[in-house]
Structures are given as structure tokens and as C-alpha cells.
């Protein structure tokens with residue numbers, strides 16, 4: 427999910443909210459540089475207007491606590507349907523007040539528009555795949571070596587990909603956000619502008635509480651991303667795993683649990699064992715890009731996917747003169763798309779279906795490329 431929009435202190439924040447840590451359809455998401463966030467916000471706004479027209483008031487009318495409490499009480503049937511005990515709701519609803527700061531943060535997200543220019547990747551790469559982040563990644567990699575090896579053996583998700591996600595999301599656990607998730611999500615749901623997005627996350631957080639996750643753990647970014655992997659609550663419920671054998675999926679305090687949960691996310695997003703995320707390539711000056719344009723019309727994240735070429739095998743790419751420029755290699759039959767993030771004549775990458783799994787975590791080319799490149803650097 428990374429666009430500082432989620433309230434943590436990193437400079438790349440997950441748009442994770444949008445399910446966007448949701449396997450296939452659930453992305454965890456974050457996307458500042460690609461402005462995906464902006465597109466998503468537009469789409470969500472449209473969704474709210476269209477879908478929420480009859481069920482969600484655009485903005486609470488009186489803005490007072492009475493109205494807020496009435497909204498919370500209205501959630502009880504939905505919570506009960508999810509098996510959440512009334513007692514759990516009684517205990518938490520009585521403590522809640524709206525958090526105006528969260529509303530401000532939600533309304534102050536930078537705009538940009540669906541047609542705003544996409545910046546170059548190289549400055550982003552230099553900032554996010556820097557020596558400090560690589561070195562800390564190597565420390566985390568060595569510190570978790572035994573468990574990473576075991577998780578990779580079980581899931582096929584490479585050790586370094588788990589570490590790179592950990593590094594990108596929270597700088598290896600150094601910032602995970604300190605907003606009270608239930609208060610933040612209740613505020614955003616009640617306020618109503620993006621209720622279709624936030625109310626399910628509020629209910630998922632209440633479910634976590636009902637399942638026994640301590641309230642003290644339920645903190646994160648202002649928009650609901652939580653723990654070392656910055657999962658949305660709905661994602662936590664779907665993929666969080668116990669990695670250290672104590673029976674709890676503690677993604678806030680256990681690196682083992684966080685790494686196992688990240689791997690499980692990718693398993694559910696369709697990660698293919700033995701396949702790299704992609705590889706840097708050199709592109710011949712005369713490549714006719716009109717012949718490699720994708721003809722599809724992406725249903726999700728069009729601004730991200732529209733930058734990719736059509737799928738071709740590595741053998742076909744090689745015949746066009748597109749060749750791996752470093753040590754990495756992909757087999758002749760592997761399918762890949764070409765991405766030239768800064769335009770022709772600059773860096774270029776051939777990307778496999780596993781790159782799409784990283785986009786599922788956070789639908790941003792900058793995010794996914796940075797995760798792949800950080801993973802490669804950590805493993806070196």
C-alpha cells in the first residue's frame with residue numbers, strides 16, 4: 427500500500443487502503459509517484475457518488491457526537507452478521523469520538539488528476555532504493571535467515587521479496603503509524619465521503635478486536651494501514667499468519683509473523699515459484715514500439731498497466747534485441763512485458779507475472795520496481 431497519505435511518516439505511503447492490500451481485488455496499495463492514488467481517489471469518489479448515493483450521506487449533517495454515535499449504533503447489524511459480539515462493540519463504541527485531524531488528512535491529500543504528467547522513476551529510485559535501505563535490508567535478511575529460508579521453501583516467495591516489502595512499507599519496522607485504527611476508521615466512515623472504502627475496514631478492525639487482537643495493537647496510519655506489512659484490517663483477516671509458532675499473528679511485534687504474512691499475501695496474489703519479478707534490459711535504439719503496444723484495456727489501475735507493453739516470451743524479446751543488461755536472466759519461454767519508466771533510451775525492465783503480484787500489494791509501478799530492485803540489492 428505508499429503515499430504518505432496513509433498517515434505514517436515514510437515518504438512513500440501505501441494506497442493500501444484500497445484493498446489494495448487485498449489479494450486480487452484487494453490490493454494493499456500505495457502509489458505516490460504514479461499518481462495512482464489520485465486516480466483511485468477519483469474512482470472511489472465516483473463509486474461513492476454512484477453506489478453510495480442511496481446509502482451513504484455525502485457528509486454528516488450536524489457533525490456532532492450525537493450524529494457520530496448514531497452512526498456507530500447503525501453498524502451493529504452488520505457487525506453481528508460478521509459474528510462480532512455486542513459486548514465488544516459496547517466496550518469500544520463508548521470510548522470513541524471523531525478525530526478531526528483524520529478528516530483533514532483525508533481531505534488534504536495532494537491532487538494531480540488522472541492526466542497529470544508521470545514523473546521520472548530515477549529520482550524516486552535513488553531516494554527509495556538507497557544505500558541505507560539496502561544495508562538495513564541486508565541486516566534484516568541475515569537476522570531472519572533461517573525463517574526466511576523456511577518460508578520460501580513453503581511458499582515459493584523469495585526471501586528477499588519479503589524483506590523488501592518489509593523495508594518499503596515501514597523501513598524495517600521503524601515506523602508503523604500511531605493512529606488509533608478504530609477511531610480513525612470510524613471517523614472516516616461516519617464522515618462519509620469514502621464510506622464505501624472505510625466502513626468495511628472499520629468492521630474488519632472490530633472483527634480483529636473481537637478475535638482477541640489487543641486494542642493497543644490496533645494502531646497504524648490515519649487511513650488504516652497497520653503493522654510491519656502495513657496491511658489494511660480486511661487484509662489482515664485474510665492473510666495474516668503466525669510465523670513463530672505462538673499461535674498469534676502478531677504483525678506489530680513479530681518479524682517472523684510479519685514476514686510469513688507477507689509471503690501469504692503473495693501466495694494468494696498468485697506468486698509463481700521460481701520466477702523472478704523481472705530483469706533490467708537494454709533496448710535497441712530502433713525498437714518499433716508501435717508493434718509491442720498492449721491492446722488490452724485494464725480494468726484495474728489503468729494508468730499503471732497502460733505503461734506496460736504486450737506480453738511476449740523472452741525468446742521473442744531477444745529476437746527484437748531486448749536483452750538482459752545485468753546478471754539476471756529469464757528462461758526463453760517465460761512471458762514478460764516491457765516497461766520503460768523514464769521513456770525510450772533510459773532504464774528498461776522486462777516484467778513477469780510476479781511483478782503483477784507486487785502491483786497487487788500496491789498498484790504503483792514505482793513501488794513495484796523499487797521493491798524488485800531493493801530485493802535484488804539485498805540479496806547480492
Ligand SMILES: [Ca+2]
Nearest residue numbers: 668670674683
Ligand atoms: Ca506469532
